[in-house]
Amino acid sequence: MATAKRYSSVRIGYYLFASAVFVATIFALFQLAGALVASLVLSFLLSPIINFAENRGVHRVVVVLGIYLVVGGLLLLLVLVVGPILSTELQRLTQEFPTYEAKLAELLINIRASITRRLPGVEIPELYPYLKERIIGTEGFELTSMMSRLSGVFSILTVAVLVPIITFFFVVDGHVIQKAFLRMIPNRYFEMAVLLISRIGNALQSFIRGQLIDALYVGVMTTIGMAAIGLPYFVVIGIFAGLGNLIPYLGPIMGAIPALVVMLLTPGWFTGANILIVAIIFAVVQFTEGTFVYPLAIGKSVDLHPLVVILGITIGGQLAGIVGMLIAVPLVSIVKVIVEVVSSYLKSYKIL
Amino acid sequence: MQVVPLGGLALTASRAKYSMECMKGDNRMKNPVWAYIFRSKSDEPTLVELLSALPIFEGLSRTQIRGITRLLHERTYAKGETVFNETEPGAGLYIISSGRIAVTKQIEGGEQFELAEFVEGNFFGELALIDEIPRSATTTALETSTLLAFPKPDLDRLIERQPQLAVRILRNLARLVAQRLLQANRNLEELQRLLPKEG
Numbered sequence: 001m002a003t004a005k006r007y008s009s010v011r012i013g014y015y016l017f018a019s020a021v022f023v024a025t026i027f028a029l030f031q032l033a034g035a036l037v038a039s040l041v042l043s044f045l046l047s048p049i050i051n052f053a054e055n056r057g058v059h060r061v062v063v064v065l066g067i068y069l070v071v072g073g074l075l076l077l078l079v080l081v082v083g084p085i086l087s088t089e090l091q092r093l094t095q096e097f098p099t100y101e102a103k104l105a106e107l108l109i110n111i112r113a114s115i116t117r118r119l120p121g122v123e124i125p126e127l128y129p130y131l132k133e134r135i136i137g138t139e140g141f142e143l144t145s146m147m148s149r150l151s152g153v154f155s156i157l158t159v160a161v162l163v164p165i166i167t168f169f170f171v172v173d174g175h176v177i178q179k180a181f182l183r184m185i186p187n188r189y190f191e192m193a194v195l196l197i198s199r200i201g202n203a204l205q206s207f208i209r210g211q212l213i214d215a216l217y218v219g220v221m222t223t224i225g226m227a228a229i230g231l232p233y234f235v236v237i238g239i240f241a242g243l244g245n246l247i248p249y250l251g252p253i254m255g256a257i258p259a260l261v262v263m264l265l266t267p268g269w270f271t272g273a274n275i276l277i278v279a280i281i282f283a284v285v286q287f288t289e290g291t292f293v294y295p296l297a298i299g300k301s302v303d304l305h306p307l308v309v310i311l312g313i314t315i316g317g318q319l320a321g322i323v324g325m326l327i328a329v330p331l332v333s334i335v336k337v338i339v340e341v342v343s344s345y346l347k348s349y350k351i352l
Numbered sequence: 353m354q355v356v357p358l359g360g361l362a363l364t365a366s367r368a369k370y371s372m373e374c375m376k377g378d379n380r381m382k383n384p385v386w387a388y389i390f391r392s393k394s395d396e397p398t399l400v401e402l403l404s405a406l407p408i409f410e411g412l413s414r415t416q417i418r419g420i421t422r423l424l425h426e427r428t429y430a431k432g433e434t435v436f437n438e439t440e441p442g443a444g445l446y447i448i449s450s451g452r453i454a455v456t457k458q459i460e461g462g463e464q465f466e467l468a469e470f471v472e473g474n475f476f477g478e479l480a481l482i483d484e485i486p487r488s489a490t491t492t493a494l495e496t497s498t499l500l501a502f503p504k505p506d507l508d509r510l511i512e513r514q515p516q517l518a519v520r521i522l523r524n525l526a527r528l529v530a531q532r533l534l535q536a537n538r539n540l541e542e543l544q545r546l547l548p549k550e551g
Contacts, residue, residue, distance in 0.1 A: 051512045175509065179425060187429055190501070191436055191443035195484065198505030348441050 011186065018184075032162075039166035044205040045212065046171055060172050068164060082235060089233050100265045107264075196345055203337045211246055211330060213297040218245040218255070218289055225281035226259065231269070233262050241282070245289070247329040249306050250313060254325075256282050304333060399424075399500075402449060406475055408524045416517055423510070425501040429493035435477075438490045442480025444503035448472050451497020457489045469494070481507050481525060 219242020226234035244255025316328025
């Protein structure tokens, strides 16, 4: 079409400029980007509940406000009940960290000594400083610094104020936002954009919802199991196990490391019987998760090759430390979901 | 009769007439501020009337149709612009609010063969509401046309949120498809009856 051709470069320029401004704004306001992503995830989680209630004649706004009230109440309860446990656990961990560190250093020195004793002539470097530098970096590892780094990205205020508000509008006015976006799409790409948005949305929704349900299950069950056998720091161990579960293959192992470390460093806990009990609990949680929860919650899995998982974790660790290791694989999975949808789609339009 | 853009007044006087006028004229309000103020009041009844005349929205209440109007995407196509191409995955239904749309199919040799022409108040592409079936023909605007798109994802959302309403639409859709299938069967029978005579 002549008119379309005449304006196409101007139009492309306009769209590029508009999207560049949009992306730049989002990245400039890193906190806003975090809040937007969190709101999107939350609205994905809330939408089935809201649809269920709407089917029974309750208005969406009422449902969302009701959910906010209930969740607010539950959070308050959680803060009142779990909060003190978690904070004392974290405090104890930070206080006792130097002692644990010293114990670990001693342990490693002993290991090195025994190796050199048994295998004379083998030169191995000082294990402890080497490992410490490898794992944690030179600036040192402190739980508080990790927390502050997290909260730098995601200040408490943002989470508490911005996220519920944005989520509210996503849930209640999501269609209006989408419609406004589609209005900017040229006619030629309108149908493609409509189907693409809906497919990406569906894929992301089921993926994120499934992952979170799965992680929640593992976290809660591990916490209950550890609390039942009386291992200290059970809440922290549960949280790590749940978060670790977001990573395929390596996640369950990484999630079990805190439990092992706690056992190793708590006097009287590092015995064969105890290790067996903890291993059985982790195995039972993993087994029930794999057989019952995963098929129900996630169903169709996003298969990542083990090599991709390892590379993702390594790169994530290099870029952003422990937080990066946790975020990397879910991010890669999300990117994979999007790329798969887009490429299959572009193929059906004979663009690819 | 000259229609005065006074929203409510003109509407109560003769709603049908007013809406007919609305559909045609775009330049009835030159001042953008006033056009904006009267926009929702004047456009909505027009749209509701347009939609309630369609077989897919048969049996829906005015309130429900008003809800549907909020879902629709209004799109303007220039003369000669393609709405969708043959073989592309179908995204949804289009209702013609103004203008003319040609339905063409490519026949062997690459020639375009015109199957039908749709005008204001017609709709097309309804099979895409059932599934992302590849489009069976190409549709092109014969003049500047305003279409109201009703994409499948929006119907899917309606199925999740307001199943009773969605079932009505789906039943109407099924009836349309059934009618067309019957017609196709009849045509086929007729062709079969003609076949031995010729061959």
